[in-house]
Amino acid sequence: MNEMFSQEELVLPQCKYEYLDHTADVQLHSWGDSLKEAFEQCGIAMFAYMTEIETVEIKESAEIEAIGHDIESLLFHFLDELLFLFSCEPYLICSKVTITEFMCEGEEFKIKCKCYGEEFTLGKHPQGTEVKAITYSAMQIVNEPDKNRFELFVIIDI
C-alpha cells in the first residue's frame, strides 16, 4: 500500500550540491538559503551518490531524529541516520528530505526530519556507489547568516 502525499510533498527540491575530489573517497558539498536547507541538500547528495536519483519515486516516507553535542556531530549523526534508513529495513532511498525541527544553537542540537522515497529495488534503481560511513575528516560548516552563506563539506567513506 502506498502512502498518500500532498502535492506539496511530491515537489522535488532544486539541486544544490556537488561532488568534490578526494583521493580515496568523495566530498559532498551542499548549500542553500538556510543552514537547514544545506543540511537537507547534503542528505540528498548522499542518496544521489548511491543511485541515479531521478529514478526514485516518492512512495513512502520515514521519520528520523538526530542528536548531536555540537553542529558537526549533528551533521554527522543526521547523515548516519539517513544511511541507516537505506542500509536495512525499510531500505529507503530518498529523493527528498524535509527537516521539520532544526535546533542548532545553545545547549541542544537536534534534528527531526521526514524522508520521502521508496524501497531500493535492484532493476529499478541503478546501482551507484556504496557509502560505508560518514567521516569528520575535513568537515566544514559555513554558517554566515549576515552574508547569506550556508555551506557544508563532508567526506563520506566509500
Next chain:
Amino acid sequence: MVVRQYAQELEYLERLTPHSWRIKKGFQPNMNVEGIFYVNQTLEKLMFDELRNACRPGMVGGFLPGVKQIANVAALPGIVGKSVGLPDVHSGYGFAIGNMAAFDIDNPDSIVSPGGVGFDINCGVRLLRTNLMLEDVLPVKEQLAQSLFDHIPVGVGSKGIIPMNAKDLEEALEMGMDWSLREGYIWAEDKEHCEEYGRMLNADPSKVSLRAKKRGLPQLGTLGAGNHYAEIQVVEEIFDKWAASKMGIEEQGQICVMIHSGSRGFGHQVATDALVQMEKAMKRDNIETNDRQLACARISSQEGQDYLKSMAAAANFAWVNRSSMTFLSRQAFAKKFGMAPDDLDMHVIYDVSHNIAKVEEHIVDGKPKTLLVHRKGSTRAFPPHHPLIPVDYQLTGQPVLIGGTMGTCSYVLTGTEQGMLETFGSTCHGAGRALSRAKSRRNLDYTEVLRKMEYMGISIRVASPKLVMEEAPESYKNVTDVVNTCHAAGISKKAIKLRPIAVIKG
C-alpha cells in the same frame, strides 16, 4: 599542522636504503618514535608530490599527505619501534592507508585506534585454487563470469542469499568460520588456511550495537562495491617454485579464484560507533593527538576493550562473509563444469586480513614484548617457522595475498625474517589509489576502459557503470611497483603472479 616550506620539510626525511626513507622526529610535533616508509623511484615521486602539494602557500582544507599521517601516528601514546608506511601508502583518515603501528600492551598509556583499523574491519583477500587450466576455462569464460555474477550478490543495495536470522547472526559473530563450518558452507581445512583460523576468540557480540547488527544482517554473504571484487585468475608467473607447490600451484596457466571483501555495513557501523565512543574517552583521559581523526582510547579502558571485542566480532563477520562467497564460487564452478568442488580441488590457499588490530608477540630492542599491532591497508607477513602459521606453510613462510585492481595482476608473496624484524611482520596490501574517484570519472571514458579490458582478454561484470572508471587501472598505483618494492626491501618475497581473466564487481 606545522607550517613549513617544502625544502624545510625535506630536512626531516632521510634516505636509509634505495627502498626506504626515515622520517625524523620533529617532522610532526610530539613524535615518540621515528617513521619509516618503503618506496621505489616511481612511488617515491608520488609520495613527495603529495607532500609538495600540501606545502603550497594558501593551501586550505584538503587533507594531510601520507607522510604527515605516518608521523602523526608516530606521536600516539605507547607506540614502539617505528610508524611504518608500506609502498602503497596514501592519505587516509588519521592513519594513512598502508600504515602499520604497534603499541606496547604493558604500557598503561598505550592506545587502540579504530582509525588504525579502518571502517571496513577485516577487509581482506582470499585465494582459492583449482585444478583447471586456462584452456579448460577459456571456452566457457563468459558463461563462468556470468554465473559467478549471478551467484554472488554485488553492489550497493544487494542482499545476501544465505538464509540468516538474528539468532544465526549472533552465533556467526561469535564463532566466525566455525559457524560456516557447522552450517555446512565450508570445508574443515578452509579454516586451517586462514589467519586466526577464521575466528577471533575475544569476539563479544553483546558489545556490538543493535544498529550494526541490523545493518549487517541483510548484507552477510554480499561482495559490496568500491574496490571489492571476485576474480577468476590465471597463474602468469611462478617466482618461487617450491613455495608455490606448497600452495598447490604447480604450473603457469593454472586457474585460481580471488575474493576481496570485508565486513560490509556491520564493520562500518562498529567503526562509526567506536569513533563516537572514543571521542568521549579522549576528553576524559586527556589523550592528545595531532589530528582529530586519530580518535583512540587506552587499550585498558572500557572503550578500548569494548572496541577490541566488537572489532573481533566484525572480523568474524568478514570471515563468514568471505566463506559464504567461497561457497557460492564453488557452486558456480561445480555447476559449470559438472564436477564437485572437491574434484575441482577448490581449496583455500590462504585468507589474509588487511584492516585489523591484533595482539602479537614481537621482539623490541632485543626483548620479547606483547604488542597490539594495527594494520591499516597492510597485510600480516609472518616468516617461516612462526608458530601462528599453519603447518603447510611452516617452511615457506605465510602466504601474503596482494590483490591488484580491476584488470591488473595480483601477487602471492611469502613472509620473511627481515620483515618480522623491520615491520613487525607486515607488508603492503594492494595497489593504493593514485587518482581521486571524481578525477577518474572525468578523465577516463567508460567504453574506452571496457574496450581495454576486452583487449586484455578480461570478461567483466560490473553492477555500477560509474565504478568502471573509478576502478580502472589508471586510477591506481602500479601494483607491480608496490610488490617489487616489498621484495627488494626484503620485507616479503615474491612467489606467484596472477593475471585476471574475469572480474566481478559492485
